Amino acid sequence: MDNKNVESSGLAVEAVDSIEEVAGKYPSYRRAHAKGVVYHAVFTPNGQAASLTTAPHLQNHEVQALVRFSNSSTNxxxxxxxxxxxxxxxxxxxxxxxxxxxxxxxxxxxxxKTPQSFIDILGTIKENSVEGATTADKFKAVMEKYEESRAGLQAVKMLQPPLSFATNRYHSIHAYYFINSNGERQAVKYEWEPEAGLHYLTNEEVKAQSPNYLEDELAERLSKGPVAFQLSVVLGQEGDPTDDPTSAWPEDRERIVVGELSITGIADEKAQDRVFDPTDVPTGIECSKDPILNFRHDAYAVSHDRRSQGQ
Ligand code: HEM
Structure with missing residues (x-):
């Protein structure tokens, strides 16, 4: 292991410890996105990405996939x-x-923006977790201290509970590079677009939901047929930041649909053991230099280590 890895895995331990301190420790579960369900799926690429990347799952042949939908909480x-x-x-x-x-x-x-600021932000939330403090109070304290967090926390505040896991748009946030057979590179971000459309609950409907309504709803939906998402890639242009997850690319960037995911049914509980590592990319795709993206490899390994040992 070189020095850089030692340093980054030390920081990963610190980050996971900080998550546990601020948001609670739940033995045997993921240290984030603890509640989730895994499903079987088939991904069918449409060939549109083939001129941009040699990645094997983005050519012309369908591949099997697993999909884990989750809540972001540690609980x-x-x-x-x-x-x-x-x-x-x-x-x-x-x-x-x-x-x-x-x-x-x-x-x-x-x-x-960086692993260290993630840890510092969690520290600020902890300092401000005094009796009677609301989430809004804690967010305000963070935003006053960390300008970079403002847009991201505003976006959290704007979220509405979805009608279904199948009616959300999901973003990679991070940029990656597609590399084609000529060695040409194209910066991309990914989005999953639900074929069922975007649907959210009203305040009245929120009150009527059972604790596990999202798993129940998806079971009901799947009993009628597969649930589909289109995979789009957003093409970055010169000057679009590829190393800053707090900054969005302009809305007008070209999007290409590169394939369709069809979710068919629930997977065995054993699939929960897997690590879904966002840095695990095949030939034809490279991670950008985004420090948060690259840090997630070590942080997820620390979490997996703890949960697989019943800690
Ligand atoms: C410093 C930044 C981050 C840290 C420390 C962190 C930490 C974690 C940890 C510890 C897990 C549990 C991993 C496991 O046990 O398998 C996790 C899961 C997850 N994180 Fe992050 N995360 C970070 C950034 C992000 C970002 C930017 C996203 C946005 C795409 C994200 C989305 C997720 C999702 C969707 C899961 C659940 C994956 C699954 O279903 O297995 N995280 N995160």
Missing amino acids: PSIPDVFSPAKGMAVQFELPDGGVTSLVTITLPIFFA
């Missing part, structure tokens, strides 16, 4: 309406027997 028993951001982690099976993961969320940007 595995939290009622779904109380955990605003939802995750959609997809693991594609590659023809060589390996996997690649695309881990997305219902927010377009993140609230921290």
Whole structure:
């Protein structure tokens, strides 16, 4: 292990410790996005990405996939309406027997630019978690201290509980590079667009939901047929930041639909053990230099280590 890895895994331990201190420790569960359900799916690329990348799952052949939908909270028993951001982690099976993961969320940007500022922001939330403090009070304290967090936390505040896991748009937030057979590079971000459209609950409807309404709703939906999402890539242009997850690209960037995911049914509980690592990319795709993206590899490994040992 070189010095850089030692340094970044030390920071990853610190980050996961900070999450536990601020948001609670739930043995055997993921240290974030603890409550989730895994499903089987098939991904069918449409060939539109083939001129941009040699990635095997984005050519012309369908691949099997696993999809884990989740609440963002660390609490595995939290009622779904109380955990605003939802995750959609997809693991594609590659023809060589390996996997690649695309881990997305219902927010377009993140609230921290670097691993260290993520830890510092959690520290500020902890300092401000005094009796009677609301989430809004804690967010205000963070935004006053960390300008970079403002847009990301505003986006969290704007989230509405979805009608279904199948009626959200999910974003990669981070940029990646597609590399084609000529070695040409194109910066991209990903989005999953639900074929069922975007649908959210009204305040009245929120009150009527059971704690696990999202899993129940998806079971009901799947009993009638597969649930589909289109995968789009957003093409970055010269000057669009590729290393800053707190900053969105302009809305008018070209989007290409590159394939369709069809979710068919629930997977075995054993699939929960998997790590959906957003840095696990195949030939034809490279991670950008975004420090948060690259840090997630070590942070997820620390969480997996703890949860797989029953800690
Ligand atoms: C410093 C930044 C971050 C840290 C420390 C962090 C930490 C974690 C940890 C510890 C887990 C549990 C991993 C496991 O046990 O398998 C997790 C899961 C997850 N995170 Fe992050 N995360 C960060 C940034 C992000 C960002 C920017 C996104 C947005 C796409 C994101 C989305 C998710 C999702 C969707 C999951 C659930 C994955 C699954 O279903 O297995 N995280 N995160």
